[in-house]
Amino acid sequence: xxxxxxxxxxxxxxxxxxxxxxxxxxxxxxxxxxxxxxxxxxxxxxxxxxxxxxxxxxxxxxxxxxxxxxxxxxxxxxxxxxxxxxxxxxxxxxxxxxxxxxxxxxxxxxxxxxxxxxxxxxxxxxxxxxxxxxxxxxxxxxxxxxxxxxxxxxxxxxxxxxxxxxxxxxxxxxxxxxxxxxxxxxxxxxxxxxxxxxxxxxxxxxxxxxxxxxxxxxxxxxxxxxxxxxxxxxxxxxxxxxxxxxxxxxxxxxxxxxxxxxxxxxxxxxxxxxxxxxxxxxxxxxxxxxxxxxxxxxxxxxxxxxxxxxxxxx
Amino acid sequence: xxxxxxxxxxxxxxxxxxxxxxxxxxxxxxxxxxxxxxxxxxxxxxxxxxxxxxxxxxxxxxxxxxxxxxxxxxxxxxxxxxxxxxxxxxxxxxxxxxxxxxxxxxxxxxxxxxxxxxxxxxxxxxxxxxxxxxxxxxxxxxxxxxxxxxxxxxxxxxxxxxxxxxxxxxxxxxxxxxxxxxxxxxxxxxxxxxxxxxxxxxxxxxxxxxxxxxxxxxxxxxxxxxxxxxxxxxxxxxxxxxxxxxxxxxxxxxxxxxxxxxxxxxxxxxxxxxxxxxxxxxxxxxxxxxxxxxxxxxxxxxxxxxxx
Numbered sequence: 262x263x264x265x266x267x268x269x270x271x272x273x274x275x276x277x278x279x280x281x282x283x284x285x286x287x288x289x290x291x292x293x294x295x296x297x298x299x300x301x302x303x304x305x306x307x308x309x310x311x312x313x314x315x316x317x318x319x320x321x322x323x324x325x326x327x328x329x330x331x332x333x334x335x336x337x338x339x340x341x342x343x344x345x346x347x348x349x350x351x352x353x354x355x356x357x358x359x360x361x362x363x364x365x366x367x368x369x370x371x372x373x374x375x376x377x378x379x380x381x382x383x384x385x386x387x388x389x390x391x392x393x394x395x396x397x398x399x400x401x402x403x404x405x406x407x408x409x410x411x412x413x414x415x416x417x418x419x420x421x422x423x424x425x426x427x428x429x430x431x432x433x434x435x436x437x438x439x440x441x442x443x444x445x446x447x448x449x450x451x452x453x454x455x456x457x458x459x460x461x462x463x464x465x466x467x468x469x470x471x472x473x474x475x476x477x478x479x480x481x482x483x484x485x486x487x488x489x490x491x492x493x494x495x496x497x498x499x500x501x502x503x504x505x506x507x508x509x510x511x512x513x514x515x516x517x518x519x520x521x522x523x524x525x526x527x528x529x530x531x532x533x534x535x536x537x538x539x540x541x542x543x544x545x546x547x548x549x550x551x552x553x554x555x556x557x558x559x560x561x562x563x564x565x566x567x568x569x570x571x572x573x574x575x
Numbered sequence: 576x577x578x579x580x581x582x583x584x585x586x587x588x589x590x591x592x593x594x595x596x597x598x599x600x601x602x603x604x605x606x607x608x609x610x611x612x613x614x615x616x617x618x619x620x621x622x623x624x625x626x627x628x629x630x631x632x633x634x635x636x637x638x639x640x641x642x643x644x645x646x647x648x649x650x651x652x653x654x655x656x657x658x659x660x661x662x663x664x665x666x667x668x669x670x671x672x673x674x675x676x677x678x679x680x681x682x683x684x685x686x687x688x689x690x691x692x693x694x695x696x697x698x699x700x701x702x703x704x705x706x707x708x709x710x711x712x713x714x715x716x717x718x719x720x721x722x723x724x725x726x727x728x729x730x731x732x733x734x735x736x737x738x739x740x741x742x743x744x745x746x747x748x749x750x751x752x753x754x755x756x757x758x759x760x761x762x763x764x765x766x767x768x769x770x771x772x773x774x775x776x777x778x779x780x781x782x783x784x785x786x787x788x789x790x791x792x793x794x795x796x797x798x799x800x801x802x803x804x805x806x807x808x809x810x811x812x813x814x815x816x817x818x819x820x821x822x823x824x825x826x827x828x829x830x831x832x833x834x835x836x837x838x839x840x841x842x843x844x845x846x847x848x849x850x851x852x853x854x855x856x857x858x859x860x861x862x863x864x865x866x867x868x869x870x871x872x873x874x875x876x877x878x879x880x881x882x883x
Contacts (some may be wrong), residue, residue, distance in 0.1 A: 371673075372870050375821060375825055375866075375870060376870050379863045379867035380867055382863045383864050383867070390860060551678060
């Protein structure tokens, strides 16, 4: 089998496995996995920019929150139904990533990190400032009645799981397709050596901008999906913490791998979940794990797997 | 209401912020400049300094000045030791790779924060200032008999706040001397300019890195000790100062001591002034966007020779 066929088979198998798990998982883990899949979409969006293009952003919460608030505010205050509201969320993410991309791509390296951090911080503060509509830190619950697409009630656990799976599969196959095309290869070339890529005649700036648009829109889709499926929007999702999370998930799972973000999100989610049974200071265990992983598995879990045995992993 | 007393009040509060901020940002800037790594856990060293100050001060009975003095002498070196240990155990092993360092220091941030939460607890606790006299500030005005002084109500500061400003100025001078007049400063600047050439000239780069990381953390801890009589010690207190010192380092330019001080003044004072007149949230939105635009359109900062 060619490498392309192998990787498509592998990823289809992952989706099939997740579909099968829908029928066997106990209720608690069923709900957790739905959550992990939506968050993994966020991580995949982040991975598109960080893992493949090599741009480290510290402000992706801005895109996640754009999607979440674009969706939830139109439902809450304009009374739109969930489907069109979801599109508003996506459009919000697209517009925000275009603006941030055009401005922040004038910088590089550490300056890029700080600029994206600042824009996200301004976004977070804006959510607090317009507390009249967003209810600030407290957030607001999206009513069960408005969480329906084409008559399907998304607050029902099974429907929610399947909707999360559809979103997850879409993001994963988009990523897989992108990294197999010439466009994806140019992104990797930019990550490896920007000057050489420019010298070879590629428009580096345009490629980076497209990567930000793709990454931001995917993150917004995750944000809108999260709000819709779990029925809550709050300022926490716009805070610095939520810009750090996708970075951690991607690094844990393996930057620049298609499955890495999902593996990293799953790993981190259950690490925190399990350790919170033992101790209330669960972030301590998360912190120790982070340090250990950077020391002993810098490629991340999937990245390490690719380095050691499965060389064809995309 | 008259405008002038408000302006002076904003200026004074801003100067205190600027004093503490410049110490902390200088620590970050040194680490950033010499080692080329972003230390996300820098705010936690500030917090550790403040928390240790409370622990140490609570051991002393009698006049609060003794406890505070002991904290001032003991807390920063202790924090520096903690930082050097982190450097040897973690940063050195990942060879100061920029991205891995960020993740490792995020891990450190959580570790330090949670250990503090488990031992010190979630409460905010004050340390009594060694001296705290209320000082009223007179203003000049024209009266019928010529120039006269008057004391507007509420316009004043405390002797401790003034002492913080003076202490910061003295410490900054000390660091300046250390950088320019001592052998250690020379080694540090050589490493900053060109690590490999420095190593070729038998400069122990590894030791310089460890010392700089310790020094940076010690400065943050010192800022924490100085602020704790004004603002209580709490395990989450490191966040805002971390963000502000990033801003200061960016605006001031990489590795430039005068730049750092000017930027700290600018940020501290404008923070004090703006929050007197506008809603604090709006002020912060304007400030963060302002910093982003400075970085985009003036990437080398106000004083730096190199861009980031």
